[in-house]
Amino acid sequence: MEQRTALVTDFDGTVSADDFFTMIARRYLQPKDLEPWNLYMQGRLSHFEALNAVFAEIRIPEAELIAFVKTIPLDETFAETAAYCAKKHIPVYICSAGCDYYINILLGGLIKRCGINLITNSGCYSPQTGLVMTAPRESLFYDAKVGVSKAGVVAHLQSQGFAVVFCGDGPPDVRPARIAQTVFAKKYLLDKCREENIITRPFHSFGDVLAYLKEV
Numbered sequence: 679m680e681q682r683t684a685l686v687t688d689f690d691g692t693v694s695a696d697d698f699f700t701m702i703a704r705r706y707l708q709p710k711d712l713e714p715w716n717l718y719m720q721g722r723l724s725h726f727e728a729l730n731a732v733f734a735e736i737r738i739p740e741a742e743l744i745a746f747v748k749t750i751p752l753d754e755t756f757a758e759t760a761a762y763c764a765k766k767h768i769p770v771y772i773c774s775a776g777c778d779y780y781i782n783i784l785l786g787g788l789i790k791r792c793g794i795n796l797i798t799n800s801g802c803y804s805p806q807t808g809l810v811m812t813a814p815r816e817s818l819f820y821d822a823k824v825g826v827s828k829a830g831v832v833a834h835l836q837s838q839g840f841a842v843v844f845c846g847d848g849p850p851d852v853r854p855a856r857i858a859q860t861v862f863a864k865k866y867l868l869d870k871c872r873e874e875n876i877i878t879r880p881f882h883s884f885g886d887v888l889a890y891l892k893e894v
């Protein structure tokens with residue numbers, strides 16, 4: 679029997695053109711607000727702790743935050759890819775070390791329409807607390823350092839007999855890229871894959887992923 683394919687993708691910088699973190703920091707945060715991120719880079723805070731500490735510094739009216747999130751550009755070929763997968767019964771998982779708050783503002787409609795599985799932290803915003811993420815502790819894919827284990831999602835799908843196509847760009851994407859059958863990598867992840875001799879495919883947009891899915 680032919681092996682079934684599943685698509686697992688990162689969100690920030692992969693489905694979206696730029697990270698929510700980077701864009702919000704550039705527009706609304708001060709260098710001192712980013713100190714937790716420096717501590718993460720030095721290995722002194724976890725990814726989850728650092729992101730939560732930085733997001734807690736956002737203190738703008740919620741309507742302004744929502745309007746700002748809507749300015750984050752998306753890969754225009756992702757919607758077409760998701761629609762193709764829905765039609766072909768290829769499961770799609772968006773796995774993010776960020777949170778559902780901004781992913782749902784940007785992609786909530788498509789996620790519902792195409793039956794995409796969103797595996798991420800839950801985010802709650804108020805101008806009094808900032809954006810507060812809660813990790814899915816009850817989830818099969820809970821990971822204390824990042825909130826969710828993308829490698830856990832990939833391994834779970836593989837244990838069910840799927841060949842996994844993984845797309846990503848950042849540090850939390852290295853572990854899933856090591857085990858996925860096919861890897862589409864950008865930026866930091868692409869450099870890491872080259873360093874570790876992980877075979878990757880050219881990845882300029884989801885159009886490349888869609889072309890590949892139509893071949894297999």
Ligand SMILES: [Mg+2]
Nearest residue numbers: 688690691848
């Ligand atoms: Mg990313």
